[in-house]
Amino acid sequence: AFAESICASSIIVKRRRSMRYSRIVGTGGYLPEKVLTNHDLERMVDTSDEWIRSRTGITQRHIAADHELASDLALHASRKAMEAAGIKAEEIDLIIVATTTPDMIFPSTACILQDKLGAGNCPAFDVQAVCSGFVYALATADMFIRAGRCRNALVVGSEVYSRILDWSDRSTCVLFGDGAGAVVLSQSDRPGILSSHLHADGKHSKILAVPGSICDGKVQGKPFLIMEGNTVFKFAVKVLEEVVHEALAENNLQASDIDWLIPHQANIRIIQSTAKKLGMPMEKVVVTVDKHGNTSAASIPLALDAAVRDGRIKSGQHVLMEGVGGGFTWGAVLLRW
Numbered sequence: 001a002f003a004e005s006i007c008a009s010s011i012i013v014k015r016r017r018s019m020r021y022s023r024i025v026g027t028g029g030y031l032p033e034k035v036l037t038n039h040d041l042e043r044m045v046d047t048s049d050e051w052i053r054s055r056t057g058i059t060q061r062h063i064a065a066d067h068e069l070a071s072d073l074a075l076h077a078s079r080k081a082m083e084a085a086g087i088k089a090e091e092i093d094l095i096i097v098a099t100t101t102p103d104m105i106f107p108s109t110a111c112i113l114q115d116k117l118g119a120g121n122c123p124a125f126d127v128q129a130v131c132s133g134f135v136y137a138l139a140t141a142d143m144f145i146r147a148g149r150c151r152n153a154l155v156v157g158s159e160v161y162s163r164i165l166d167w168s169d170r171s172t173c174v175l176f177g178d179g180a181g182a183v184v185l186s187q188s189d190r191p192g193i194l195s196s197h198l199h200a201d202g203k204h205s206k207i208l209a210v211p212g213s214i215c216d217g218k219v220q221g222k223p224f225l226i227m228e229g230n231t232v233f234k235f236a237v238k239v240l241e242e243v244v245h246e247a248l249a250e251n252n253l254q255a256s257d258i259d260w261l262i263p264h265q266a267n268i269r270i271i272q273s274t275a276k277k278l279g280m281p282m283e284k285v286v287v288t289v290d291k292h293g294n295t296s297a298a299s300i301p302l303a304l305d306a307a308v309r310d311g312r313i314k315s316g317q318h319v320l321m322e323g324v325g326g327g328f329t330w331g332a333v334l335l336r337w
């Protein structure tokens with residue numbers, strides 16, 4: 001019996017030793033200098049500040065300078081996240097960039113960022129899941145860390161949507177903005193990320209797309225964002241509620257246990273609908289869509305960075321991130337700060 005109990009306790013010790021989690025240890029954000037207000041847009045297309053604000057909650061968005069690429073925005077945000085984490089470039093051993101607006105077809109924006117950071121020979125790749133990109137990238141990095149394949153991952157969402165908008169189409173150009181957000185995710189013996197939940201349904205690929213491609217040196221099809229706004233709205237509200245419940249159920253938590261909801265910032269009405277369905281007061285929801293517009297894969301890490309830096313998010317609190325985007329893709333990450 002004595003030998004058995006020794007055996008059992010050594011198994012527990014081994015399990016404890018092999019228990020790896022990932023934690024966000026630093027955040028950073030970057031918004032290009034140029035601000036485009038709703039009033040500026042009134043001079044470009046047939047729209048009004050009142051229409052944009054009442055339908056979307058957006059008052060302004062940032063627009064990248066002509067020379068700024070997704071990797072440049074990512075570089076600024078990454079440096080801030082690494083500074084906050086106290087991690088040097090050579091300590092980063094995985095880089096994942098979520099973007100739908102890469103610098104070029106290849107190499108990946110993550111490889112370009114690695115070079116700009118001077119981050120050595122770690123694996124680097126892009127994730128293309130549109131507005132769910134950051135959630136997909138964070139979930140992937142978490143799995144790398146828990147599998148023991150890396151210690152410090154740099155996870156970035158960076159977008160220059162201004163490049164894929166038809167600036168004469170009022171139904172889409174008023175909705176988006178440029179920006180980047182980044183986190184350093186490090187190995188830890190306590191969570192951190194509690195669970196991640198990813199989904200996709202390619203049947204809906206036509207309701208939100210940039211359907212262009214390149215062939216024979218020419219652009220084939222439309223290289224601008226197209227969207228069936230109403231269909232996207234209904235789909236987004238439905239799947240976000242589902243994925244939030246999935247995350248809560250897996251962790252035996254109630255919506256009331258969540259201290260901060262950090263939703264993808266597409267539209268204040270989508271955010272309010274999700275919060276209402278969960279019975280969460282808007283005071284617990286981080287909102288940046290008013291100032292940033294929809295920055296796609298950058299919106300969640302930008303909102304997270306804002307709430308970390310102004311002290312809203314505190315140690316031990318439950319934070320739930322959720323996003324939905326073209327594909328269709330959607331997902332959530334639940335973590336303890």
Ligand code: ACO
Binds near residue numbers: 046051131174
């Ligand atoms: N200014 C003034 N009028 C406009 C504008 C504009 N910028 N854009 C459209 N309109 C007009 C339309 O032409 C239409 O006019 P009509 O009635 O004479 O035909 C009228 O406004 C109403 O158009 P709807 O599309 O029905 O407006 P709706 O209330 O649905 O709002 C919106 C449109 C804001 C796009 C909404 O559908 C929405 O939020 N959808 C979610 C989409 C979204 O957020 N996508 C982001 C990417 S996806 C993601 O990140 C999840």
